[in-house]
Amino acid sequence: MSEGRAVPEATVARLAVYLRVLSTMCDGGVLTVSSEALANAAGVNSAKLRKDLSYLGSIGTRGVGYLVEVLRERISTCLGVSEHRAVVLVGIGNLGHALAGYGGFRSRGFRIAGLFDADPNRVGEDICGLRVRGMADMQAVVTRESVSIGVIATPAEAAQEVCDRLVAAGVTSILNFAPAVLVVPDNVDVRKVDLAVELQILSFHEQRKAAGLTVVL
Amino acid sequence: MSEGRAVPEATVARLAVYLRVLSTMCDGGVLTVSSEALANAAGVNSAKLRKDLSYLGSIGTRGVGYLVEVLRERISTCLGVSEHRAVVLVGIGNLGHALAGYGGFRSRGFRIAGLFDADPNRVGEDICGLRVRGMADMQAVVTRESVSIGVIATPAEAAQEVCDRLVAAGVTSILNFAPAVLVVPDNVDVRKVDLAVELQILSFHEQRKAAGLTVVL
DNA sequence: GCGACTTTGTTCCTGCGTTCACAAGCGGCT
DNA sequence: AGCCGCTTGTGAACGCAGGAACAAAGTCGC
Numbered sequence: 001m002s003e004g005r006a007v008p009e010a011t012v013a014r015l016a017v018y019l020r021v022l023s024t025m026c027d028g029g030v031l032t033v034s035s036e037a038l039a040n041a042a043g044v045n046s047a048k049l050r051k052d053l054s055y056l057g058s059i060g061t062r063g064v065g066y067l068v069e070v071l072r073e074r075i076s077t078c079l080g081v082s083e084h085r086a087v088v089l090v091g092i093g094n095l096g097h098a099l100a101g102y103g104g105f106r107s108r109g110f111r112i113a114g115l116f117d118a119d120p121n122r123v124g125e126d127i128c129g130l131r132v133r134g135m136a137d138m139q140a141v142v143t144r145e146s147v148s149i150g151v152i153a154t155p156a157e158a159a160q161e162v163c164d165r166l167v168a169a170g171v172t173s174i175l176n177f178a179p180a181v182l183v184v185p186d187n188v189d190v191r192k193v194d195l196a197v198e199l200q201i202l203s204f205h206e207q208r209k210a211a212g213l214t215v216v217l
Numbered sequence: 218m219s220e221g222r223a224v225p226e227a228t229v230a231r232l233a234v235y236l237r238v239l240s241t242m243c244d245g246g247v248l249t250v251s252s253e254a255l256a257n258a259a260g261v262n263s264a265k266l267r268k269d270l271s272y273l274g275s276i277g278t279r280g281v282g283y284l285v286e287v288l289r290e291r292i293s294t295c296l297g298v299s300e301h302r303a304v305v306l307v308g309i310g311n312l313g314h315a316l317a318g319y320g321g322f323r324s325r326g327f328r329i330a331g332l333f334d335a336d337p338n339r340v341g342e343d344i345c346g347l348r349v350r351g352m353a354d355m356q357a358v359v360t361r362e363s364v365s366i367g368v369i370a371t372p373a374e375a376a377q378e379v380c381d382r383l384v385a386a387g388v389t390s391i392l393n394f395a396p397a398v399l400v401v402p403d404n405v406d407v408r409k410v411d412l413a414v415e416l417q418i419l420s421f422h423e424q425r426k427a428a429g430l431t432v433v434l
Numbered sequence: 435g436c437g438a439c440t441t442t443g444t445t446c447c448t449g450c451g452t453t454c455a456c457a458a459g460c461g462g463c464t
Numbered sequence: 465a466g467c468c469g470c471t472t473g474t475g476a477a478c479g480c481a482g483g484a485a486c487a488a489a490g491t492c493g494c
Contacts, residue, residue, distance in 0.1 A: 007421075008450075008451070009450095009451095010450085010451060010452090011451090012418050012421045013414065013418055015417075015421075016411075016413070016414040016417040016418060017411075017414060019417070020396055020411075020413070020414075021398075034470090034471065034472090035471075035472070035473095036471085041398065042398060043398040045452080045453075047452080047453060047454070047455090048451090048452065048453080050471090050472065050473065050474090051451095051452085051453095051473080051474080053472095053473090054472090054473060054474075058472080058473070060471080060472050060473080061459090061460065061461085061471085061472080062458075062459045062460050062461090062470080062471050062472045062473080063459070063460045063461050063462090063469080063470050063471050063472080064460075064461070064470085064471070064472090065470095065471070065472085066472090078421065078424070079417045079420050079421045079424065080420040080421055080423055080424030080427075081417055081420050085420050085423070087416065094314075094315045094318045094319060095315045095319065097311075097315065098311045098312045098314065098315035099412070101311045102311060102312065102412065104396060104412065104413045105412070105413060105416070108413035108416075108417065109413075109416075109417065109420070110413070110416055110420075148423045149416065149419050149420065149423065151416075172423065172426065173419035173420075173422060173423055174419075175415055175416060175419060179237055179321060181238075181258065181259060181260040187426070189419055189422045189423075191415050191418060191419055193410060193412070193415060194233075194234075194237075195316070195319065195321065195322070195410070196233070196237070196321045196322060196325035196326075196327070197230065197233040197234060197237075198392055198408050198410060199302075199304065199322065199325075199326075199327055199366065199368075199392060200232075200233040200236070200296045200298055200325065200326065201229050201230055201233060201296075201408060202366050202390035202391075202392060202406055202408055203296050203297040203298050203302050203326070203327075203366065203390075204224075204229050204232075204295065204296045204297055205390060205406045206297055206302070206365045206366065206389065206390055206406075207295070207296065207297030209389060209404070210297075225480075225481070226480095226481095227480085227481060227482090228481090251440090251441065251442090252441075252442070253441085262482075262483070264482080264483060264484070264485090265481090265482065265483075267441090267442065267443065267444090268443080268444080268481095268482085268483095270442095270443090271442090271443055271444075275442080275443070277441080277442055277443080278441085278442080278489090278490065278491085279440075279441050279442045279443085279488075279489045279490045279491085280439075280440045280441050280442080280489075280490045280491045280492085281440080281441070281442090281490075281491070282440095282441070282442085283442090435494100436493100436494090437492105437493090437494090438491105438492090438493090438494105439490105439491085439492080439493100440489100440490090440491080440492095441488105441489090441490085441491100442487105442488085442489080442490095443486105443487090443488080443489095444485105444486085444487085444488095445484105445485090445486085445487095446483105446484090446485090446486100447482105447483090447484090447485105448481105448482085448483085448484100449480105449481090449482085449483100450479105450480090450481080450482095451478105451479090451480085451481095452477105452478085452479080452480095453476105453477085453478080453479095454475105454476090454477080454478095455474100455475095455476090455477105456473105456474090456475090456476105457472105457473095457474085457475100458471105458472085458473080458474100459470105459471090459472080459473095460469105460470090460471085460472095461468105461469095461470085461471105462467105462468090462469090462470100463466100463467090463468085463469100464465100464466090464467085464468100
């Protein structure tokens with residue numbers, strides 16, 4: 001378990017959270033941090049945190065803790081964001097507009113290499129210094145800027161077609177905000193974020209709380 | 218296992234997906250659907266789907282499948298969205314603006330009962346027919362409209378304070394888009410959506426793919 | 435009315451993720 | 465220099481989720 005071997009999926013998600021907390025600490029001038037303190041700040045169990053970090057061939061010092069700077073660097077490298085990674089964003093509607101202007105991407109290791117929309121009326125529009133391009137330019141941008149990640153923020157109907165174009169252009173990871181199931185080749189990763197699903201999960205728990213109260217009454 | 222007993226967390230998330238697919242089918246005039254067909258449309262295994270549905274005290278007909286309308290109704294009830302559920306949205310910035318205008322909320326069982334922002338310059342602004350209110354009005358709106366869910370789309374610094382106000386007003390479920398860990402009482406549920414984390418997870422897999430290729434070369 | 439076919443609901447089993455608990459290691463203090 | 469206390473890293477147990485396979489149940493054709 002010395003080198004970054006077979007990091008579990010669940011751990012990867014948490015590493016990203018640790019990274020954000022560590023960056024904040026770093027900015028605050030904190031030099032070292034214990035697993036207990038970092039776990040609290042990240043909202044997880046300290047044992048879990050230590051096991052997570054152990055997958056990176058851990059760099060902690062017993063009796064002291066972790067060097068914030070070193071740990072931050074180590075996680076960045078593991079996640080592949082030590083250098084800025086280029087992404088393209090397709091679908092400049094309501095949500096796409098917000099994503100294009102979201103500062104968190106840049107500060108957390110990503111660079112928006114291109115904005116695309118199928119609507120000719122939108123092409124040419126300027127958003128935070130980036131020009132919206134037509135779909136025809138996608139191939140060129142992806143190749144030239146070595147883009148590996150595509151973000152889909154189109155309506156559900158267009159999602160699969162956009163996805164196919166992204167894959168054809170050479171993108172191998174997709175973040176999908178459209179409420180649609182995407183079909184992709186095996187070598188392409190897809191993650192889906194569905195805002196309504198998140199709310200429905202919360203709604204379920206509300207339902208359960210209400211049912212429990214009814215019994216109590 | 219006859220009545221909606223102890224539905225696993227992972228199942229709840231998928232039920233929401235099934236619900237969306239079923240709604241589409243319903244609109245398309247489909248009357249019955251087999252577990253195989255529904256599973257394909259939802260992008261999951263058919264055995265998993267059947268097990269998920271069995272938690273609702275399943276209503277399928279052997280040799281035929283499920284009645285689309287009945288199943289949709291059943292899942293809606295389980296998720297607590299058979300009647301529209303009221304939510305409030307706090308933080309009308311880049312992202313909040315997009316969320317306020319997102320049509321998917323209404324169509325999937327939610328009603329935005331109020332928009333709030335701390336910035337007095339934003340208060341009074343009209344977004345898709347809803348007026349932005351000041352934080353002072355929150356208590357009244359939550360009480361009057363029986364709001365149980367709050368959505369936080371503020372900067373990270375303001376998230377905890379907003380969260381506290383929501384909880385004090387009576388909200389018991391929170392969907393948090395701010396990159397911050399929220400501390401809440403035990404009876405309050407929190408779900409977090411962090412866009413940068415999603416990208417970093419994809420980035421990790423890209424990193425691995427690249428490493429694998431390097432070895433191959 | 436009966437048999438064959440289809441599809442569900444469930445059971446068992448395997449694997450992953452989480453948690454607990456403890457031994458090992460390092461720094462600081464005397 | 466040696467001991468003590470603190471913190472890490474890991475081994476083992478536990479619980480949950482996922483997948484395959486099968487028996488029960490209902491429909492359709494004859």
